[in-house]
Amino acid sequence: MSRITSNPPMLFDSAQYGFSQVVISNPGKFVFISGQVAWDEKMNIVGKNDLGVQTQKAIDNLSIAIESAGGTMENIMMLRIYIVNYKHGDGPIINAVLRESFGTENPPASTWISVQGLANEGFMIEIEAQAVI
Numbered sequence: 001m002s003r004i005t006s007n008p009p010m011l012f013d014s015a016q017y018g019f020s021q022v023v024i025s026n027p028g029k030f031v032f033i034s035g036q037v038a039w040d041e042k043m044n045i046v047g048k049n050d051l052g053v054q055t056q057k058a059i060d061n062l063s064i065a066i067e068s069a070g071g072t073m074e075n076i077m078m079l080r081i082y083i084v085n086y087k088h089g090d091g092p093i094i095n096a097v098l099r100e101s102f103g104t105e106n107p108p109a110s111t112w113i114s115v116q117g118l119a120n121e122g123f124m125i126e127i128e129a130q131a132v133i
Helices: 051-068 090-102
Strands: 003-006 022-025 030-036 076-084 109-115 125-132
Touching: 022 076, 030 051, 051 076, 051 090, 051 125, 076 090
Parallel strands: 076 109
Antiparallel strands: 003 022, 030 125, 076 125
8 A cells, every 4th residue: 555645835734733634545445443432442431531541542442443454553544533622722632642643754634523522421532534455
């Protein structure tokens, strides 16, 4: 699978925030991963009331999901991130986890959406992904 990322000069350079403006891939096996949250395998919330810990657990769960499909985090092309009642201070917390998980050289595209709530009142964030293997 080839993957090319782009941050066109007419758009802001988003790589410093852990995502790319555009991701291009050749055809391959398409993988769509349901929104991942801060649940462990026994449905216990990891990081109650801690956005950073919940974000990391959601990313860890994405990693488990993509590996089960035969891929790696590098195969993830697009993230959709749902944050409960997003506040300005949430951005740096989420960005830090994204940079750590995907780097700044070739990160996936990303959309962030503020929502009033998620399926469980203890969830602070949910992250879904699209990948090409």
